[in-house]
Amino acid sequence: MKLFWLGLAAFASATSMRVCDPMLPRLAQDFDLSLGAAAGVITLYTVAYGLFQLVHGPIGDHHGKPRVVALASLVSAAGSLACALAPGFAVLQAARFVTGASAAAIVPLSMAFIGDSVAYHERQRALAKFINATILGLVLGQAMGGLFADTLGWRAAFALLALLFATAGVALVRTGRSQPAATVSAATVSAATAPAGRAAGPGAGGAVDAAGAMGAMGTSGTSSTVDAAAAVGALARYRAVLAAPWARIVLATVLLEGVLVFGALAFFPSFLHRRFGLALWAAGATVTAFGVGGILYTASVRVLMRRLGERGLSLAGGALLAAGFLLMAAAGSLYLGVLACLLAGLGYYMLHNTLQTNATQMVPAQRGTAVSMFAMSLFLGQSVGVAAAGLAVPAGGFEPTFVFCGIALALLGALFAASFGRRPAAHAGDRP
Secondary structure (H helix, E strand, O other), X not given: OXXXXXXXXXXXXXXXXXXXXXXXXXXXXXXXXXXXXXXXXXXXXXXXXXXXXXXXXXXXXXXXXXXXXXXXXXXXXXXXXXXXXXXXXXXXXXXXXXHHHHHOOHHHHHHHHHHHHOOHHHHHHHHHHHHHHHHHHHHHHHHHHHHHHHOOOHHHHHHHHHHHHHHHHHHHHHHOOOOOOOOOOHHHHHHOOOOHHHHOOOOOOOOOOHHHHHXXXXXXXXXXXXXXXXXXXXXXXXXXXXXXXXXXXXXXHXXXXXXXXXXXXXXXXXXXXXXXXXXXXXXXXXXXXXHHHHHHHHHHHHHHHHHHHHHHHHHHHHHHHHHHHHHHHHOOOHHHHHHHHHHHHHHHHHHHHHHHHHXXXXXXXXXXXXXXXXXHHHHHHHHHHHHHHHHHHHHHOHHHHHHHHHHHHHHHHXXXXXXXXXXXXXXXXXXX
16 A cells, blocks of 8 residues: 555656646736746756755665655645745746755655565565556646646646646655655674775675764764764665665666657657647657657566566667657658657657666665665756757757667667676575
8 A cells, every 4th residue: 555655746747847837828927927937936946856866865775765755755745835835936846946956856866765575576666567657648748738738727737647646645654654764784884984995895785874873872962963874874775875886887777768768758849749749748749659669668568678677678678769850850641650659658668667677786784875866867868868868959960869769778778788697696586
């Protein structure tokens, strides 16, 4: 039951990320702004979402991941309600920043909780079911924003989001009271000041938290000492993750995946609009086939895992991404454009879900921190990719950009599959 409420919170988070895209013209009209100025509600949300990824991981490792997700959902509900009631654009922007900062905790910490709770051999299927919620949120977010903007008004969209976040948050508070907060030993306190290699070693596991450090120092410590201990503890967690060679491989792969997939994908609607004369809303609706490909993956993940395994999924995922991007570049009809998006979506989730599963096992003792770093790497890759493609498309055109990204993704999938030989032998043997 807890996984259902985590899924609802993830759905609300993903919906919130995309809901403003189609309502920008209405916001510009209501607040007497240019379209570019109105886009600040998207920019501030995404900046906050990216920056706060690394903040939430150590907090979740210490206080309990469902507890932090519950609190983040309630704060996101308050932020969304503030958006619905915003008297001016400055308040709306501030409320979106707060919502993005809190919603950033939901998906990575939920994934980390699944890593804590589900045995590795079942984890990819469990994560695939969970990401259905995020796929639906991303797909429906744009549709919901446009529908409300044209009917009940954009404020009603934020009010509905507040209700979704609040429902998930309250339910998680009720079901998560039995979830124990993390404890810390004297060994983990000393790990805070240990070198990165030692912090990741047996026994210490790289784990440290501010509460444990505070207890070791006694209650007479000043608030500045506590803050310093918290900072040292968080840095120790990051060092422990980066000290693991397999973690560095997974983080580098998802960073490049974000660059290549979302750099090209961001320009699919503009390409379809120009090539086939589609209205922008219709071009955007066509690209939702990418999400349909993700749903197709989650529906068939059991069969795919049994037949292909993780290496096969990585190889096939990269190959299908390449096929989708190359087909989009050569598309002579709208139907081929839809098929290209479908193939790319199926390939992306085959590769990305395999990366997600491995991310939950990079450093089990610091799972919340590790998965937050994974999410941050993906987010950074997306930002870099969109900026790079924004330079490449005007200079070289849509088609060469899509072709380059497609070929590079096929190579990336193959390289990640080949790197499985460097994965720790005990990796797949984990049991909660």
